[in-house]
Amino acid sequence: MFSIVIATHDSERALVPTLAALVPGATAGIVREVIVADGGSRDKTEEVADIAGCRFLVSTVPVGARLKAAGTQARGDWLMFLNAGAVPGATWIDEAIAFVEKTGADARAAVFATEAGLAATLRRAFLLPTARQGLILRKSFYGELGGHPPDGTSPEKSLLRRIGRRRLKTLHTVVVLPDV
Numbered sequence: 554m555f556s557i558v559i560a561t562h563d564s565e566r567a568l569v570p571t572l573a574a575l576v577p578g579a580t581a582g583i584v585r586e587v588i589v590a591d592g593g594s595r596d597k598t599e600e601v602a603d604i605a606g607c608r609f610l611v612s613t614v615p616v617g618a619r620l621k622a623a624g625t626q627a628r629g630d631w632l633m634f635l636n637a638g639a640v641p642g643a644t645w646i647d648e649a650i651a652f653v654e655k656t657g658a659d660a661r662a663a664v665f666a667t668e669a670g671l672a673a674t675l676r677r678a679f680l681l682p683t684a685r686q687g688l689i690l691r692k693s694f695y696g697e698l699g700g701h702p703p704d705g706t707s708p709e710k711s712l713l714r715r716i717g718r719r720r721l722k723t724l725h726t727v728v729v730l731p732d733v
Contacts, residue, residue, distance in 0.1 A: 554583045554653065556627030556692070558634050560616050562592035565601050567638035567731055572605045574640045581646050585629040590619035617708025621700040624692070632695055634688040634709070638731030641665055641687065645726045649689060652724065661720040662690035664713075665728035685730050686723075688713070 557575060561568060568589070578584040589602040591611045602609045610626070612619055624632055631653060635641075645665065652663050664686040688709070698715050701708040713721070 554585060554629055555631045555633050555649070555689075556585055556624075556629030557587045558590060558620060558623045558627065558632060559587065559607075559637055560590045560592070560620055560623075560634075561594060561598050561602075561637045562616075563594045563596045563598065564591075564637035565594070565596040565598045568598060568601050570640050571635055571637055572601070572607070574645070577643075578646050578649075583646060583650060586627070588623045588627060590616075590623040592616065592619060615704050615708070617701040617705060617711075618703035620708060621703055624695055624700050627692060630692055632688075632690055632692050636685055636687070636731075639665075639685060639687055640729040642726045642728065645724075645728075648724045648726045652689060652722065661694050662688060662716050663722045663724050664688055665724050665726050667728060667730060685728075687728055689724075690716070 555578070559568065559571060572587065575584055575587060587605065587607040589598070589607045589609050591598055591609060593611060593613045599609050599611070610619065610623055612622070620634065633649070667686055698712065700712070702711050705711060
């Protein structure tokens with residue numbers, strides 16, 4: 554069902570908790586593959602990805618081009634883009650499945666929440682989510698959008714803008730983000 558795409562560069566330590574959070578999804582049968590789109594790491598990012606059974610694509614092209622290449626090569630019908638270090642909460646599997654089963658014309662993509670409560674609800678109403686929240690969308694919709702722009706400084710932000718707030722649902726599952 555899902556191809557998970559994670560962009561990395563010298564992300565050995567950050568990648569471990571993200572991959573660990575995906576194990577229950579693989580056990581449940583909804584994670585078809587994990588693709589690590591690496592920017593030429595010099596640490597043990599490739600070794601971590603290999604131990605976890607990920608496909609490892611390495612290239613020194615900008616992150617947008619790496620994400621687009623990984624998304625295009627993905628075998629799943631649905632894509633989930635995560636940053637290395639992002640850890641979706643325990644409810645991510647059930648909520649992702651529910652989103653996929655109920656996706657209609659109004660919500661074509663989803664992101665994880667970064668916090669709960671009234672302040673978070675107000676932020677979601679007025680601000681576009683960030684790439685750090687992850688992104689779930691059908692692979693065919695990703696293709697219609699043209700994928701991530703291959704160059705530029707904020708390819709993830711550009712993709713979220715093209716999706717637009719009206720077609721984007723924020724899930725209740727909170728993603729724990731790495732300190733940057």
